[in-house]
Amino acid sequence: MSLSSRAVPAFDDGDAQRSGPDRRSDRDDHDDSAVAQRLLDSAINTFGDRGFQAASVAEIARGADTTADAVYARWSDKQELFDAAFREVVERRMLLLIKNAPVPATSKLAMLGDSLLTAQRDSTRNMWIEACTQAMRDEDWRPVLSESLDVEAREISEIVEDAKNAGDIDEDLSTTAIVFLCQALGLGSHLVARSLASHRYEPAADDWSYFVGRLIRGLAPRK
Amino acid sequence: MSLSSRAVPAFDDGDAQRSGPDRRSDRDDHDDSAVAQRLLDSAINTFGDRGFQAASVAEIARGADTTADAVYARWSDKQELFDAAFREVVERRMLLLIKNAPVPATSKLAMLGDSLLTAQRDSTRNMWIEACTQAMRDEDWRPVLSESLDVEAREISEIVEDAKNAGDIDEDLSTTAIVFLCQALGLGSHLVARSLASHRYEPAADDWSYFVGRLIRGLAPRK
Known part of the structure; x- marks a missing residue:
């Protein structure tokens, strides 16, 4: 433990x-x-x-x-x-720190992406996954978890909307789709990384960070 | 059930x-x-x-x-x-169908992305998540799961390499990072979708598909 x-x-x-x-x-x-x-x-x-x-x-x-x-x-x-x-656990989420950082919205998204490989590798992520797997099986578990996921979704939505207003993310893209990707990655990256016996298929931090940056820049309005 | x-x-x-x-x-x-x-x-x-x-x-x-x-x-x-x-469950994975489809590699990645919202919402995805959560907690569970994740990683790697060879994905991007994203999304999207009580934060299929297409095109070599 x-x-x-x-x-x-x-x-x-x-x-x-x-x-x-x-x-x-x-x-x-x-x-x-x-x-x-x-x-x-x-x-x-x-x-x-x-x-x-x-x-x-x-x-x-x-x-x-x-x-x-x-x-x-x-x-x-x-x-x-x-x-x-x-x-x-919900009170300690990384997003609470990131959302108030004095940086552009796309930088916040990049920070969120970077954090998937490192900071979230802690016991609080395990608790999120435990809450999700219980909620998958038992409706009684859903309200508390679902409310927390909704709060997180609203926070990420605000960042995405800020990025759209700043002209860094294309208005044509669905905010809901981007938020869903962020939340799915938040849980899924932890699940995959913790499940791998070898780290052969885990990206190096630099490679991951560059890749996340390219993904975000790819969402910019097309000229 | x-x-x-x-x-x-x-x-x-x-x-x-x-x-x-x-x-x-x-x-x-x-x-x-x-x-x-x-x-x-x-x-x-x-x-x-x-x-x-x-x-x-x-x-x-x-x-x-x-x-x-x-x-x-x-x-x-x-x-x-x-x-x-x-x-x-491993034998029934969607990827086995997709990897042999007679389409360009980036289309296979798009199919994989599209499938996250629909086809994988079945009991086989629940089994993957159950295997992952058990493996997170108990090393004895890791070998079988880890081998299956490794097989999946190799299959996705081949598709990504094909796309690089076809000039559709930038050689500068880490194949491992792209594969990690795909695997994390495969598990995480199911976990989030199954955990949400409301579907307020689940993207519409069209919006998701368009977003996935944009993400993939964003990985093309820069001119």
Whole structure:
């Protein structure tokens, strides 16, 4: 199991826990939120690595240096914990950083393309794929995932529309088609790269970046 | 559960089964292979729809109008049945039809792109995704999947090289990068389309086809 890149706070020495609710202080609030954060990090790693079915609440609690009771004090069951962890994953998406970067819209698309080979190779991408495969099989899973995909789609749409307004992407091209390509690549590139035993068929970063740049320039209005 | 589009042969009346090995005839051989085919079809649908963990051998047998004994007579366990079903899925891939089509290489790439929205929306795509998600989590799953992805990569590479030789794709572009894009889209488009609750963000077939055509033309050598 890969560990989150976030630093795990030192485990509480226990005194604060024994001091009772009347002594509840800022420190306790901080500890409580630190435990919740560790549990979410562990849930993201564990669900992403092992899948929803195989992951257990006990395992997730162990990964956060705490017990299953700490999970059930916050979430009613494994499904609720998954939903909370997935919302956290959505909050950490690369696109949130890219969309506000002070660069032209086509540069944002290029950054998004470049990130497929590197930055998204983390446990948050595994969680997206786990949420998608569950949603493929069970309609109950679809609303939360679908809403997140819709939010992402709107964000990419805005970038594409900006690029069209700047005259860098042909108005004739369907924004929906471009967004669909971006979202499909976001999930598919991770799935392919993680599934390959050898890296023989994985492009070098420079080659990929040049190729993505050419793809984007190919969408410019024809003179 | 969606049923395979293949016609399911009429269930054997049982007489042939009771006639004993000494009366084994061409008819029996045919029946035997028909049962095996029904089991593989049912395995592809069931594994694809419910995933490896949740799918049971009994359920797969029921879907083929037979019993678990018929499965264990042919495969030692659920894993072996999955491997056989996945090999069947690999044999049915769209690319096998497209690569031998009597059209220019760039038209083959366009056909591959067009097929992402329609033809591949079947249970065989679900099986690919199931195999990928399992392989992400467990190295034991990687060899079979990885070999199949490698075979697919070689086939797409040949098409891309043909297009380069025909002067339709720029020699400067990395074949590996183009192949990676194709494979990522093949899996990712299915994952996104199946996960969306609404079809608001799914492109119309015409728009998609025009966009794919523009993407491919954008890869032509610059004059």
